[in-house]
Amino acid sequence: MSIDDEIKKAFTRHESDVRSRPGAWSDIEGRIGRSHRRRMIAAGLGAGLAAVAAIVAIPKIGSQQPQPILTSPPSASSRPTTAPSRPRVVAKIRASVFALAAGSDSLWGLESAAGGAKPASLIRIDPRTRNVVARIQVGYVPGAVAADSKAIWVTNGSGCRVVTCADASAPTFRFPQQNSVMKIDPATDRVVASLRVEGPQDVALGFGSVWVTTTGKATGGTVVLRIDPDSGQVVATIPLGGSKVEFAHVAVGDQSVLVTVSSAGSQFSEVAQIDPATNKSSSAARVMRGSTLPDVAAGFGSVWVTTPDQSTPSALFRFDENDNLNTSTIPLPDAAPIGLNAVTTGEGYVWAVSARGYLWKVDPATRKHADPTTIGATPPDPADAVVTGFSYVWVASGDGQIWQLSP
Amino acid sequence: MNPAIAERTIGVLEPSKSRIDRLGEWFSAEYTGLLRFAYFLTGDPAAAEDLVQDAFVRLYRADRHIEAAGFRAYARRTIVNLHRTRFRRVGAERRALIASGSPEEHRSPEPTDHVWRAILALPKGQRACVALRFYEDLSEQETALTLGVSTGTVKKQMHRAMRTLREALGERSES
Numbered sequence: 334m335s336i337d338d339e340i341k342k343a344f345t346r347h348e349s350d351v352r353s354r355p356g357a358w359s360d361i362e363g364r365i366g367r368s369h370r371r372r373m374i375a376a377g378l379g380a381g382l383a384a385v386a387a388i389v390a391i392p393k394i395g396s397q398q399p400q401p402i403l404t405s406p407p408s409a410s411s412r413p414t415t416a417p418s419r420p421r422v423v424a425k426i427r428a429s430v431f432a433l434a435a436g437s438d439s440l441w442g443l444e445s446a447a448g449g450a451k452p453a454s455l456i457r458i459d460p461r462t463r464n465v466v467a468r469i470q471v472g473y474v475p476g477a478v479a480a481d482s483k484a485i486w487v488t489n490g491s492g493c494r495v496v497t498c499a500d501a502s503a504p505t506f507r508f509p510q511q512n513s514v515m516k517i518d519p520a521t522d523r524v525v526a527s528l529r530v531e532g533p534q535d536v537a538l539g540f541g542s543v544w545v546t547t548t549g550k551a552t553g554g555t556v557v558l559r560i561d562p563d564s565g566q567v568v569a570t571i572p573l574g575g576s577k578v579e580f581a582h583v584a585v586g587d588q589s590v591l592v593t594v595s596s597a598g599s600q601f602s603e604v605a606q607i608d609p610a611t612n613k614s615s616s617a618a619r620v621m622r623g624s625t626l627p628d629v630a631a632g633f634g635s636v637w638v639t640t641p642d643q644s645t646p647s648a649l650f651r652f653d654e655n656d657n658l659n660t661s662t663i664p665l666p667d668a669a670p671i672g673l674n675a676v677t678t679g680e681g682y683v684w685a686v687s688a689r690g691y692l693w694k695v696d697p698a699t700r701k702h703a704d705p706t707t708i709g710a711t712p713p714d715p716a717d718a719v720v721t722g723f724s725y726v727w728v729a730s731g732d733g734q735i736w737q738l739s740p
Numbered sequence: 741m742n743p744a745i746a747e748r749t750i751g752v753l754e755p756s757k758s759r760i761d762r763l764g765e766w767f768s769a770e771y772t773g774l775l776r777f778a779y780f781l782t783g784d785p786a787a788a789e790d791l792v793q794d795a796f797v798r799l800y801r802a803d804r805h806i807e808a809a810g811f812r813a814y815a816r817r818t819i820v821n822l823h824r825t826r827f828r829r830v831g832a833e834r835r836a837l838i839a840s841g842s843p844e845e846h847r848s849p850e851p852t853d854h855v856w857r858a859i860l861a862l863p864k865g866q867r868a869c870v871a872l873r874f875y876e877d878l879s880e881q882e883t884a885l886t887l888g889v890s891t892g893t894v895k896k897q898m899h900r901a902m903r904t905l906r907e908a909l910g911e912r913s914e915s
Binding site (some may be wrong): 336339340341342343344346351354357358362 | 788796
């Protein structure tokens with residue numbers, strides 16, 4: 334066979350390496366729509382500036398009344414109704430973390446303890462250079478991390494990250510390695526406070542407070558602690574009920590604090606809503622439970638909860654934050670039995686990651702989603718956490734890397 | 741409202757349906773071919789898809805009238821140019837990652853097909869020529885037109901590519 338034939342056959346053999354994806358044109362249409370929106374805004378700004386110039390200039394010229402130029406903002410009907418485009422992988426950072434936070438000009442990730450032989454670490458990553466710039470020792474069983482411009486907060490559980498393992502088999506550590514909430518100063522990368530908290534789980538920051546979900550010692554239900562970030566004092570204890578509760582996620586919205594309450598053995602999880610003005614809680618929603626615990630996020634005036642749908646184990650349940658009305662479910666087509674691990678909002682979209690290693694991007698306005706982006710290797714590594722910050726989306730993958738994506 | 745300004749403002753409020761529709765028709769007709777061409781350039785299915793998507797967005801934004809007859813060549817040239825730009829950018833990112841001790845970047849599995857491996861090892865310009873010549877069955881003139889280079893450049897690239905491939909495949913068959 335001639336070399337020409339060999340080359341031709343090689344191309345033919347590899348034709349089927351790529352296939353046309355059903356949602357490909359929708360992605361392109363979505364991107365074209367967005368580029369138009371940007372142009373429209375630019376044109377609107379230009380015309381607006383012209384109008385301002387006219388208003389300022391005309392009275393100086395004479396008595397003629399200025400005629401403002403009206404440039405309408407994009408109406409709902411002009412909004413593209415196509416699916417958003419897929420995010421683009423920019424880089425990967427070698428770091429095996431299961432929780433992420435963005436704040437204090439850094440990305441923060443929680444590493445698992447190596448078989449309990451030594452305490453776990455909170456790593457600090459410079460989002461510009463993608464270098465790990467600090468490694469801070471925390472507890473043996475850290476659960477969650479939250480960050481803002483003033484401090485980073487880490488919860489250290491009592492021996493099992495998710496309270497489903499038998500307590501008798503859990504290793505025993507001493508305070509502050511267990512049952513604590515640590516405060517880290519981003520200026521020095523040191524733990525500056527350890528607060529003793531029984532069974533802390535998730536942590537979120539907002540309304541001038543640190544919000545920590547815990548397993549109530551007496552009831553076994555979920556209890557939320559509201560902590561003053563400066564004094565470290567618990568300023569409110571808010572019981573949410575439930576029994577033998579599993580990991581309770583917490584998120585801070587525009588008007589309220591949202592908490593998921595999942596009791597062992599129940600088919601449903603509750604979403605509780607706390608009014609930060611009164612510290613009173615109410616039940617906001619009830620969602621189906623799948624093989625993964627529901628996570629909650631708030632943004633764009635809505636609350637977003639991961640839940641299975643009748644058609645798929647991966648779906649988002651949405652409702653208005655202000656009145657719990659206008660509910661909707663957004664199915665994210667996936668195969669059973671695994672579902673979503675985490676949800677967050679930012680960079681203009683809602684983001685969810687699945688145990689299958691999918692990253693989903695959902696347009697909060699149209700509620701349409703892009704085709705999933707596969708994170709990790711094949712067979713799938715689970716995607717454990719997702720956070721937005723510094724104009725990027727960051728996903729903690731089971732492949733031992735943090736994936737950086739351009740939204 | 742100044743009618744001229746109003747017209748300009750309204751002109752950008754809605755994407756031109758005809759342009760999108762026309763691009764959609766071309767997408768239906770050409771997408772698979774363009775995807776394969778991009779894959780032959782990159783050797784990475786995901787990068788190929790991104791490249792073609794970028795190319796369509798670029799074609800839409802180009803704001804110039806593209807005839808149906810010239811679309812195929814123009815789209816391929818856009819893909820080649822985007823690939824060249826991205827190659828530079830990804831190269832810079834990879835260097836930055838290596839410098840930071842994290843050399844993990846998009847890395848496709850090592851191909852086991854020796855001919856394919858030899859093709860993918862060619863410099864990007866030569867690989868584009870080989871793909872157009874052998875897969876698309878374009879003439880040297882058509883290849884030059886598609887890539888926006890002279891026929892002489894295509895001849896030179898093809899000569900070098902074939903010499904490299906002969907050496908690579910010859911060495912394999914000898915070993």
